[in-house]
Amino acid sequence: MNLLAVLKEIHQEVTPLLGQGNVAKYIPALAKTDPMQFGMAITLNDGQFYGVGSYEKTFSIQSIAKVFSYTLALRAYQNDLYKRVWREPSGTAFNSLIQLEKEAGIPRNPFINAGAIAVCDSLVTHYSPDKTALNEVITFIHECCGERTITFDQAVSESEMEHGFRNIALANLMKSFGNFENDVHSVIETYFQVCSIAMSAKQLSRSMLYLANNGTDPISRKNFISSPQAKRINSLMLTCGHYDASGDFAFRVGLPGKSGVGGGIVAVVPGKMSIAVYSPALNKYGNSLVGTKALELFTTKTGLSIF
Known part of the structure; x- marks a missing residue:
């Protein structure tokens, strides 16, 4: 062919x-x-x-980065990760607050925004205090790609941080249900930096x-x-x-x-x-x-x- x-x-x-x-x-x-x-x-x-x-x-690459993050989280936590993030299709918008509230702060899957934010939170916990989740995701991509030049676009991440009110709301909602371990602002900042990898x-x-x-x-x-x-x-x-x-x-x-x-x-x-x-x-x-x-x-x- x-x-x-x-x-x-x-x-x-x-x-x-x-x-x-x-x-x-x-x-x-x-x-x-x-x-x-x-x-x-x-x-x-x-x-x-x-x-x-x-x-x-x-x-x-935005949400494509969620595949790399989820791979690292699954490798670190294995089946325990499923207690925080399920594995079912959502059938609703990728940034739905309504579904998250109905389901007690547990996201349907790791590829909607709430799920990816929870995954990011788990990576922040796993790699702290010696390493940062952002650097570990980028290093993993370097290993997968065979190139060391890949990094995140700071202008894109800052733009998202300035306008990411719904994602911040998703994180706070998970926090209110006890499904969030770290500071919301720092995790969301890491999440946007990962999404802005170019x-x-x-x-x-x-x-x-x-x-x-x-x-x-x-x-x-x-x-x-x-x-x-x-x-x-x-x-x-x-x-x-x-x-x-x-x-x-x-x-x-x-x-x-x-x-x-x-x-x-x-x-x-x-x-x-x-x-x-x-x-x-x-x-x-x-x-x-x-x-x-x-x-x-x-x-x-x-x-x-x-x-």
Whole structure:
């Protein structure tokens, strides 16, 4: 199969769709992002790489970072983590306060905002006082990606901190139910810094290979998590990785994946490859409009779906 030819076909077919949707204007630092950008990258388990468009353009990965954070938290706490963060689809908006209150401050899953904030809180506890959760997440990404230049965008994190009232409310609500261990302000600051980590589609496709290979990076041979844990993360990406559009993404694309409001999506083909797309204009659910279509076309053209 000529994967580069497939990517070129997809690039051509999605180009007329560029500009549809809206960038994440509620984060001022992202509001001026050019919506006409598109990049797509594939890294195979044997190290082969293919890319088209702006695949080397760095962008704020936002909620894609939740996969890295959750991996570290699951590695540190194992099954005890499920006492603080469940593993069910939410079926509601990714920043819902109503659902969190109804369920006594325990988030449905680690990929909605409340769940990711609880995961961040657990990492702050785990790494203090000798280390910081932010540095450990970035170091983990360096290990997954094989590059040491990746860091967070301070302007984006500060912009989110200035306007993150609902996320602060989610943290305080969890605190009121006893499901929060550290200072709310410091955890939320760490959470936004993690979300503002900047990567390219090429780097993302490389960094997620451990989830395409049972928890072990197939290139470096580093084992990051156990095979059962990798299975659980992939299952959560399939059922919860795209907020309340996760079912639709599974229906159209048929791969475990995680989106971010920065316009990125990463998807995993177990045993074969990791795929990342970047196109910053979002659909009504907060997922990349063109990126979702590109991944749908990819699995349709190649047959590389888990179904």
